[in-house]
Amino acid sequence: MAKIEVNADRCKGCLLCAEFCPKKIIKQSDVLNSKGYYPAMQTEPEKCVGCAACAKMCPDVAITVYR
Amino acid sequence: MAKIEVNADRCKGCLLCAEFCPKKIIKQSDVLNSKGYYPAMQTEPEKCVGCAACAKMCPDVAITVYR
Amino acid sequence: MGEKVLMKGNEAIGEAAVSAGCRHFFGYPITPQSELPAYLAKKMPLVGGVFLQAESEISAINMVYGAACAGVRVMTSSSSPGVSLKQEGISYLAGAELPVLVCNVQRAGPGLGTIQPSQADYFQAVKGGGHGDYRLITLSPSSVQEIIDLIRLGFDLADKYKTPAMFLADGMLGQLMEPVDLGEYKSEIKEKPWALSGCEGRAKNTVTSIWINPEEMERHNIHLQEKYAEIKKNEQRWENFHFDDEAEFLVVAHGSMARIAKSAVIKAREEGIKASLIRPITLWPFPENAFSSLKSLKKILVVEMNMGQMVEDVRLVVNGRIPVEFFGRAGGMFPTVEQTLGKIRGLIK
Amino acid sequence: MGEKVLMKGNEAIGEAAVSAGCRHFFGYPITPQSELPAYLAKKMPLVGGVFLQAESEISAINMVYGAACAGVRVMTSSSSPGVSLKQEGISYLAGAELPVLVCNVQRAGPGLGTIQPSQADYFQAVKGGGHGDYRLITLSPSSVQEIIDLIRLGFDLADKYKTPAMFLADGMLGQLMEPVDLGEYKSEIKEKPWALSGCEGRAKNTVTSIWINPEEMERHNIHLQEKYAEIKKNEQRWENFHFDDEAEFLVVAHGSMARIAKSAVIKAREEGIKASLIRPITLWPFPENAFSSLKSLKKILVVEMNMGQMVEDVRLVVNGRIPVEFFGRAGGMFPTVEQTLGKIRGLIK
Amino acid sequence: MHEELIIAGFGGQGVLLIGQMIAYAGLAENKHVLWMPAYGPETRGGFANCTVMVSDKELYSPVTTSPSSVIVMNLPSLDKFERSVEEGGLIVVNKSLVNREVFRGDIDKVVVPATEIATELGNVKAANMVALGAYIERRKTVKFETLINLLPKIFKGKEKLIPLNEKALIQGAEFVKNL
Amino acid sequence: MHEELIIAGFGGQGVLLIGQMIAYAGLAENKHVLWMPAYGPETRGGFANCTVMVSDKELYSPVTTSPSSVIVMNLPSLDKFERSVEEGGLIVVNKSLVNREVFRGDIDKVVVPATEIATELGNVKAANMVALGAYIERRKTVKFETLINLLPKIFKGKEKLIPLNEKALIQGAEFVKNL
């Protein structure tokens, strides 16, 4: 059991997290955040292995990982 | 047959020439030049082999060598 | 008269330099003048010129020194912090009497400050930011067209007097886009028999700024001062704007600030205030002649995008004849038309 | 009162700095101030201080910036060309409000110039050689004893106002040896809660000179100007020499030049000329208060070891009330007692 | 005629470009013109705006604190510039990105769903042209044809974009005509 | 008492040192004193000179163009400074390195073979002390004993040089007494 939380206010929608998620379970949301970016979101939390690859690649320290 | 000429006005009496002359035939003169130095002079020209070691070591381009 | 084209101030600097025969530019990137190096990086190779990005402003000013020694027309450009770094080099250029053009597209300081426009490097340019007694011909444009004209003039004056010239603009002008007429321009490039080119067929040439013997150093300084006196006599330039025999109030402003002040003067005139304006074009030599007769004037207002610099030169030339007031804002903020108008109204009291 | 000892000006700078609690010196060699680093290179290790020869004047001023960020009393020293190189750094120090002491033992320029004494960096020090609107508290000593006093004062004022101070001497004073009384001196070292020391037990501290938002930048500039106004109000210092209600002629000179001018004033008095002298000690703030009442004065003569710099500040304060004349020499040459006397005599006509 | 116009929006919405087009058009019609961007440290993202002036008379101050017209492409720009429009001036609002009314009652308002119209035309990026078309139709600062004639110059090297942008300009103008 | 003295010679002849000694002695006698070297770019070789002032009054100008006394240790220094001595002033000449007469008739002259005397004493370098002794004997700017008392301080760490220099000082003074 694992999951991630994306801090939508820090996220800039660069999608490096999505690119490096081994499970390919991160997508861009279609709701603009306060700074005009579409933040990332986890699509299928149940597949998450909590590897933190996404968080390690996040340039905006927007991801918290739980396991 | 060889000899050197020391330009007494350029010479500063550092005696590097004397030090490196293989024949040890250069000495300091005891007549002050216009700048207050005692220039070098060749003592036994007949022993000079014209090797120019003196001239090569002269920092003031004061030596002309003839052969 | 050629066709008018729209041009950004920073690009106009580059275009004018090339049209003045400048084929060598050495600079280091800094906002807000970046369009200039970008423009010349594109253009120079096309006209057989040299664009070189130096490793620093210090290298750039010394490359400029070298190219000037070699006798070519050469320019460098930067903005405030970068120009501070060039001060030693500028003093060397003045001492060695080398003609070059240095551009400062001013931003606000002190320190790293901000990239917004400012006129706070006036003192640095006209009083000498570097060491020793020297002066820089200092030109302040007020429109993109005038950028073209003054860049060309800057090269010509530098060559004529064998001295470095400073082109002192600000970030607002650098970004401003206006129509310009490039016209036909033929700069007369002076012979430079003193330049370094290899001593073939002549005695060796030497360029230096060291005169270790104080008697010689003083002679050189006196020579420089005589040259500066000559420049002061010949090269004062300014614009009179509604400055006539009836004017009661005079605004003095230069560069972008003069544009804003002109709008304020017009509004003041619409209100019936006999306002006028002098716009110094040469900051050094300061256009003292513009103030020779103050006629019907009651008060002078100096407006600057700084905390009060040119006002000192105005006070020096007015020398107590009439009151000189000051209004300025700093840090990338500038007096607006309304604020300036308010200050003009305030003069009446 | 302690025992008097003979000391060279340059060494006195070092000794005074140490006595003022300065334990950090960063500099780069240059004539004619070399005795100072040599002195501190010997002394600092003995008092647990740091002497570091930087790789350049630019590094030195930035090391000084770093040490000042860390909250210690710190000094750098150079001579004219080297001080030009420090201009960006000085502007940063002013912007970041860091208290440091910068010494300039002036030599003649422009350019490499000569190593003989000069006062030609007056403009650079008091008008701002760097970019942006800032001011440096600028102190000009006239004797070795005063070097001791003003170095100490410089540190205290820098701390008090959180601003860089410039100690502006010249090669003549640097080489001059005179008796000094080191006295008992206890500098009150201010707490510096803003300094960087690691954020243990408190919120993080930040030192910077960037205010990218122009509104904030202007606020910061206004804050600086208010501080400068405060300094101008509180810290003007000067010496009156035979300047009384009957004086008809006033000489204004500072530093070494004031010494020569005093001898000339004395000779003029012997000739029956009612001569007097004002010696500015703070060059910035310029001692305007000294000129508040010009009483019986007929003429003012400003004498400088340059081509005319401080004379502008005198003219600004006199503002046309009476004529201000100038005499100066440059390039390591300086007005002699006889020449100055001649100029004083000339005022009578 | 003396127009002082501010155009504001997000970076990337092309507000600088349409400002330059008006300046070019004014120049082509022998007017006095100027164009000036507001620049910030972060050229990427953030806000962008520019000032354009077109006049029969010589232009002095390049900055205006009371523009005669304003085009706002998003909400923050409306918030920032609404108050500055001079009395009787014009405001053009990109309704698609502005979810509130214009409060001012003393100015002319053109509220156009520029982004939506552009999206319909096939490229959201042409919203600036829609707004420009609407503005010119209402204000007539320059002639509409002058703008259309500029397109080949503006899109030099990207000629395939011309028809779309021309259509967007026209739609913007049409929208106003049909108001 | 107000003495303005210039001491000049080759670099290495110790002219700066004897200047400092006079200043130290003056200080010890509670006089106003100053000492200033003339410095050049080439510290090595070349010429050296310094100015010393000793006075009952406060000292202002540290430079003098008309010294009350001059000590010249070689010919170029005589050439350079002879004319500047004020009327009625004193010139001390190291005869050993000056192969001409002093022209001035309006000043006091002490011509002493300082280098020769020093060589006889065993060290040519003490010529400066000979000249100093001669100068002080004639001019009495400071007391002779004050100078002698200074020697341990001046030659701290090189104490073995004291007797020679003391002798040189005395010989210089004796030479003048016997003139």
Add this chain to the structure above:
Amino acid sequence: MQKVFEKPVSIDEKPFSYCAGCTHGIIHRLVAESIDELGIREKVIGVAPVGCSVFAYEFFNFDMCSAAHGRAPAVATGIKRARPENIVFTYQGDGDLAAIGTAEIVHAAARAEKITTIFVNNAIYGMTGGQMAPTTLVGQKTDTTPYGRKVENQGYPIKVAEMLSTLEGANYIERVTVISPAHVNKAKAAIKKAFQYQIEGKGFNLIEVLSTCPSCWGMSPIKAIEWLKANMIPHYPLGVYKDGAKTE
């Protein structure tokens, strides 16, 4: 569930101002994590450069100052000499460190200054809008090399790690990158070690981090990572260039 990854304490609340996908942000985080893990946050003093990271003092949560362009090593020297007990580091771009600041970094290294430098090499001047850097690759187009960097005009890119490794005063020099989680792990270890050495009183320590600049390279963040891998790494080989010089 437990938090296994979160924002380090040494990162401040204020969101970064970097462009989307710019790896400056990853490097910031690695610095902050290292400082947290070493327990030195309250002893650290950082020096921000002039470059895109000019506002680093807003993003890190400890004492910081900003230096003039290129002079961070001199500023850090001033701080370290004044407070040898603190941990001092500079964070610098390639324009800052390898152009205008060349003398300062060379001499900080030569002096064996006991500081740590994080050197972010993105082969371009980001902040000023994309001009050539000393590390710009041959052929690379930038604002000031519109026809591509040419050897005849601009010479060769400088390999900072290699150059500084010739200096005896350099204690630890490694080149890393952050273009994959594995690279990030390695980079983190290097950065931490560069601080660890300083804690042990050893200097000079520098980590060169190859970084992307999607904005000025004109690429998406992901394309930028690919470009870095394909073009930068071959010219700037990753690895340890120096470790444990003879400073004790």
Add this chain to the structure above:
Amino acid sequence: MQKVFEKPVSIDEKPFSYCAGCTHGIIHRLVAESIDELGIREKVIGVAPVGCSVFAYEFFNFDMCSAAHGRAPAVATGIKRARPENIVFTYQGDGDLAAIGTAEIVHAAARAEKITTIFVNNAIYGMTGGQMAPTTLVGQKTDTTPYGRKVENQGYPIKVAEMLSTLEGANYIERVTVISPAHVNKAKAAIKKAFQYQIEGKGFNLIEVLSTCPSCWGMSPIKAIEWLKANMIPHYPLGVYKDGAKTE
């Protein structure tokens, strides 16, 4: 009898102002001889530094200018870019080149600037009276290291030839000295080659010459030569560090 050795034409009549026995003079002569032999005197433009050789323009008999302290490589770059057909060289001391001028020399080398640099390393600042240079040896006493250079305070001496050889733009770098006729011969060959390369359009070329400073070292000229041999050569090994980089 024929003249077999005389003052080169490229040496001016004016006697040198160097101290007696200072090897700056030998190096001057070697530069002049090389220029004479290559027949380029009328094409040469030299750049004098700030240092004891600040007056070099008086001693050489061809076009010269003097640069600000440390900036000779930038000045030479300006000249060479303006007049590529001329032969441009700088003559610089160790303070000038390796301290204040570090950035300028590194970047001239990185740019493969087609110039020649004669670098006179005498481990001290001569002109200003004997302060520490970046090349001052550990333990060496100078005016500003009165207790000897200490690694803890001033770090390690910089090996310029080694450092610059890491730059791809450096074409030819050799370290020589002039402490015996044989060394003089070698130094001459190196200097001549450094000009020859420039004639062929190749740069950057630098010859580091270990040189004495009898005055500031406080030694007789002959003792100074011995000291150089015993102390400097072990730390600054003679030899070719780079030859024929990939500039064409």
